[in-house]
Amino acid sequence: MVYLLSVLSLTLNPFVWKKHYRKSKFLWIQALRLAAGLLIIFFVSYIGLVDHTWQAFLSYGTLFWGIFLFLDIIYLKERFVAVEMLCGVCLLLFFSYLHFIYPLTVTKAKYDFAAAKTTVVSREKHSMDEQHIPVVPEKYARYKSEKILGELAHVSYYELGHTSLQKIDGQLYWVTPIEYSGFFKWMKSHQVPGYIRMSAEDENANATLVKRAMKYVPSAYFSENLQRHVRSHYKSPILFRPSFEPDETGKPYYVVAYGYYQKLRQIPDIEGVFVVDPKTGTIRNYRMNRLPAFIDQAIPSNVAEQWNDWYGENVHGFWNKLFAQEDIKRPTAWSHSDEVNGVFDHKLNLNWFTDFTRPKSGSGAMVGYSMLNTRTGRITYYSGANGLLNGKSAMNVAEKTFKQNKYEAGIPNLYTIYGQETWVVPLMDSNDVLRELMLIHAKNENVYSAETDKRTLFDNYKYAVATKLGSDSSVPTNQALLKKLVGTVTKVYKYQDSDTRQTVTQFMIQGSEKIFTVTSGQNPYSVFLKTGDKVSIQYIDTKETVSAVKDFTLQSKQ
Structure with a gap:
């Protein structure tokens, strides 16, 4: 039915038709205009997949209809053609205004x-389980x-699609669907072999191929293209960027968010x-x-970016944004990356995270950060983070720490670890190989740990928090x-x-349910430890079962 709108490309003036309908030149012009x-x-409907709504017609149709009306200038001497041209100019002006x-x-x-979706709190009260920190x-x-x-x-048929962070069966993975590398490769194959996943929690894990043949994917063509397939069944909704999401058994699905615009296609909302x-x-x-439990991302990242921008920069309207900039805060813009990053909270709910800085260029401190729940669209803004290191500053600290190695910092994420806002920063070499991991205290960059393995990284950070921030009133008394x-x-x-070629000794002490860990590098006498020995230790007391020993003394032997 939408193709019936093509009649608007014809000359609509009956007086022009009455005078010229017998002329072959006129008919050829009309045929070309109709074509x-x-x-x-x-192009707008099939290629652009634009929704079939009156707002879409106003947004796109007024431009083309105005041009076609104005083209009747060649019949300017005919009756009412001047009126047609005036209508065309009005449509073009309306398009420009819109x-x-x-x-x-x-x-x-x-x-x-955006503000209606936002709750402002001081700080995150819950610490993240280190096991699930990517x-x-x-x-x-x-x-x-x-x-x-x-x-x-x-292999030449395929390429990697968009990589996203997903929760599968209680564990966090980087998931990458396989896509076609071009039209002719799609013609020869008509299905991709599956997707690749890799643990986001274990730095020593390898990527694995999950063999699940897929036909309807974003890089396919014609009726097998994912979004075109959805549009063929649903004409009216706005279709947003799809996300690839395997369920808890590993079966792949594509999730295409849909919704409608408010304010004449200016404000997208997901329904x-x-x-x-x-x-x-x-x-x-x-x-x-009523979303299925396995869906992590119902709100696409580009929509989340818009909402964060509006909440930070539009607080007092357009003129304030342009000149006074009162109360304005700007989300951090990353090069070669989305403005928001996927972060799972302590309940393993995915959120789009971004930190905000002052409009002043080069600011190294944040004024707050937001977490947008990707299933509900609700935003939590943490105002108590004012003055903490922002993400770019955390990257600078990490890169300067390993300046001699010329490592490049990956996109950092902010977590509450042991009650402290902490940046998790990976460092890679020029080939994108992971070389170091860093935890950087967001309030005091001198409190950090840097290691090649996750277990030691967190053990050392516990010690740094306990010793270097011991007199800081912000350190929780129970962690x-x-x-x-x-x-x-x-x-x-x-x-x-x-890896370290050291003997690791784990032991329990009478009256305590904790498991203590000490290495031969810390104390060579620990290798002689046996049941019945009396020991004196200093350890980092957290809520976790396993605690790292920082000082070990073997007082007596059985």
Whole structure:
């Protein structure tokens, strides 16, 4: 039905038709105009996948209709042609107003929209479980995934799609769908072999190929293109950027968020998602309040970026944004990356994270940060982070620490670790190979740990927090404290660490349920520890079962 709009490309003046309809030149011109109208609708509807709504017609149709009306200038001497041209000019002016002036008038409305979704709190009260803190950067995951891709048969047919952080069966993974590398490769294949996943929590894990044939993917063409397939079934909703999401069993799905615009296509709002089985093409429609549990990302990152921009910069309207800049805060802009990063909270809910800085160029401190829940669209803004290191400053600290190695810092993420706002920063070499991991205290950059393995990284950070911030009133009294314990050993377990070539001794002390860990590098006498020995230790007391020993004394032997 949308192609019927192509008649608007014809000359609509009946007096012109009455005088010229017998002339072959006139008919050829009309045929060419009709063909142009059909071609425009094809590109806008089939290629651009624009929604079939009256707002879309106002946004796009007024431009083309105005041009076609103005083209009747060649019949200017005919009756009412001048009126046609005037209507065409009015449509072109309306199009210009709609796209260049009207957006400025709804600046405050955009802020109000984002503010209605936002809750302001002082700081995050819950510490993140270190087991589920991703330490593997996206670049390194893609580096590993490229190696797996290179092992495929007909490897030239495929390339890596967009890599995203996903929760699968309670663990965090980097997930990368395989896509076609071009039109002719799609013609020869008509399905991709699956996707590649790699643990985001274990820096020593390898990427693996999950073999699941997929037909309907974003890089396919014609009816097999994912979004075109969805559009063929649902004409009216706005379709947003799709996300690739395997369920808890590893079965892949594509999630295409949909919604509608407010204020004449200026404010996008998400109302639900279409969940597509990429093998069969089956589409299921879910509203936002009834999302399947396995879906992590219902709000696309580009929509989250817009909402954060509006909340930070549009607070007092357009003129304040341009001149006075009162109360303005700007999200950090990353080069070669999205403005927001995926961060899982202590409940393993995915959030889009971004930190805000002052409008002043080169500011190294944040004024706050936001977490946008990707399933609900609700935003939590943490105002108590004012004065903390921003993400770019954390990257600078990390890169300067390893200046001699010329490592490049990956995109950092902010977590509450042991009650402290902490930047997690991976460092890679020029080949995107992960070399070091850093935890940097967001309030005091001199409190940090840098290691090659996650376990030691967090153990050392506990010690740094407990010792270097011991007099800081911000350190919680129930977490990350250095404590002393004297007692009799009840259980002992020893093993050889293949990386450090040290003997690791784990033991328990009578009256305590904690498992203590000490290495032969810390105290060579620890290798002689056995049940019944009396020891004196200092350790970092946290809520975790396993605690790192910082001072070990073997007082007596059985």
